[in-house]
Amino acid sequence: MTIQPRLLSDSERIDWLRLIRCENVGPVTFFRLLERFGSAASALAALPDLARRGGRTKPIKICSKARAEAELDDAARLGARAVCSGEPDFPALLAATDGAPPLLYVRGHSSLFGRPCIGMVGARSASAGARQFARKMAWDLGQAGVTVVSGLARGLDTAAHDGSLETGTVAVVAGGVDIIYPPENAGLYHRIVEMGAVVSEMPPGTEPQARHFPRRNRIISGMSAGVVVVEATARSGSLITARYAAEQGREVFAVPGSPMDARAAGPNGLIKDGAVLTQGAGDILDLLDDLLRRPFREPPGERFSGPAPAIPDESALVRARRDVLEALGPIPVTVDEIIRQCQLSPSVVSMILLELELAGRLERHPGHRVSFLPEA
Incomplete structure (x- = not known):
């Protein structure tokens, strides 16, 4: 369900900053991870395994707590502060857009x-x-x-x-x-x-x-x-x-x-x-x-709380990964089209696309489109 805007704790703000500064994590992926794992801390812990399952052979670069704290300290010395999506001071209309930055x-x-x-x-x-x-x-x-x-x-x-x-x-x-x-x-x-x-x-x-x-x-x-x-x-x-x-x-x-x-x-x-x-x-x-x-639509996963969708068992994901990889190519295609062609649930396709993106093998485009990057 949609939760009311709230201030993040200092530790949550650091985790949010760490997650968005991780390798291959953009705004769309950030909120998909938040939806899937419930918190930025849990998402950070899951990144290495997700990238490995997406085909990555070398460790994914994860932003350290020290680096995130240093960035926030730099901002504070300038008289700037970090405002996260869902907090009262974050621009409400911006938060309702696809691909909005998690932090300003x-x-x-x-x-x-x-x-x-x-x-x-x-x-x-x-x-x-x-x-x-x-x-x-x-x-x-x-x-x-x-x-x-x-x-x-x-x-x-x-x-x-x-x-x-x-x-x-x-x-x-x-x-x-x-x-x-x-x-x-x-x-x-x-x-x-x-x-x-x-x-x-x-x-x-x-x-x-x-x-x-x-x-x-x-x-x-x-x-x-x-x-x-x-x-x-x-x-x-x-x-x-x-x-x-x-x-x-x-x-x-x-x-x-x-x-x-x-x-x-x-x-x-x-x-x-x-x-x-x-x-x-x-x-x-x-x-x-x-x-x-006018109603300004919120992107899926943003400001969402409650139980995360169930993660399919690995045997089902192995078959689904093969089908999704066959559907992907260098020409961008909508996620809905992948779901339709592969006859898979949105949650399964979302998980596989997350894995591929974190592995550096997927590029996201405007209009909910994605394309395959052959080089990891």
């Missing part, structure tokens, strides 16, 4: 997560007019009690944070919560820490890499009731955030622009595909009450 580091005021949130993204090379528009719209949203969420990038993100700074803004960063990127936003970063909140899922001190930005974008869209794209080229990363928002069941807003400006191609295309044409904060606020009344 926060510098600043986590109370802002309890207000309605709207993500605002756009081009780094935004026009002066677009920046002015974004700043004004962020101001208007803030005055209406909305928390504006963006990514602290130059251009549109900077304008969105500037406009909503006095009313409360959240910056989701791709690196560690202490790493200021781009460097020219150092002043803005410190003002956000003082008046808003800076959020990251990465360990303190992590320099942002290209692979981190899509994960940051998923957090921006996941903690927001909707995302507005102000200006973006047809290949802009802002459109990735908009796509994530649509996948997560959020509303996508787009500000139209001139067909002569390449930076308007992204929003214009979104509008053509069904995004809400947005000419000001009023267009967002008119829909906000309806957005917040």
Whole structure:
């Protein structure tokens, strides 16, 4: 059954951090393990055997207690704290998304997560007019009690944070919560820490890499009731955030622009595909009450308590592993399709996929899809 939000004990928080920092454990696998074994401590104890059964020949790397404690100490020295999914200060909408991080580091005021949130993204090379528009719209949203969420990038993100700074803004960063990127936003970063909140899922001190930005974008869209794209080229990363928002069941807003400006191609295309044409904060606020009344589905296994599903006997698993391996290939396929083709129960397939992923032989993709990695 679903349990009420609660604060984790210090030992539970360390176990959560250890589990998500283990080799081959991502957010989806983390919550599958939590569902299967009931606690992070029990899941940690089970990892070596699970990886071995998945075909791994060398020991899986498990994050030590000392390493986890050191990471939490580093965060505390920075004035940051670790907030775990299911705790009162964790963004509720983000917790309801598939692939949400189990843990976030926060510098600043986590109370802002309890207000309605709207993500605002756009081009780094935004026009002066677009920046002015974004700043004004962020101001208007803030005055209406909305928390504006963006990514602290130059251009549109900077304008969105500037406009909503006095009313409360959240910056989701791709690196560690202490790493200021781009460097020219150092002043803005410190003002956000003082008046808003800076959020990251990465360990303190992590320099942002290209692979981190899509994960940051998923957090921006996941903690927001909707995302507005102000200006973006047809290949802009802002459109990735908009796509994530649509996948997560959020509303996508787009500000139209001139067909002569390449930076308007992204929003214009979104509008053509069904995004809400947005000419000001009023267009967002008119829909906000309806957005917040929508049911946001929790991913399976998150915030779940009670007895874990029964683990099948080994002889049944041996046969099932063979069938699942035959169904898997390099092309991603949905988990439901594997269940259908193999005529196996969801609990058996879930267990086998866990084993394969921990062994480094399975890759998870958006849309509940998985593919086989031949090299362990």
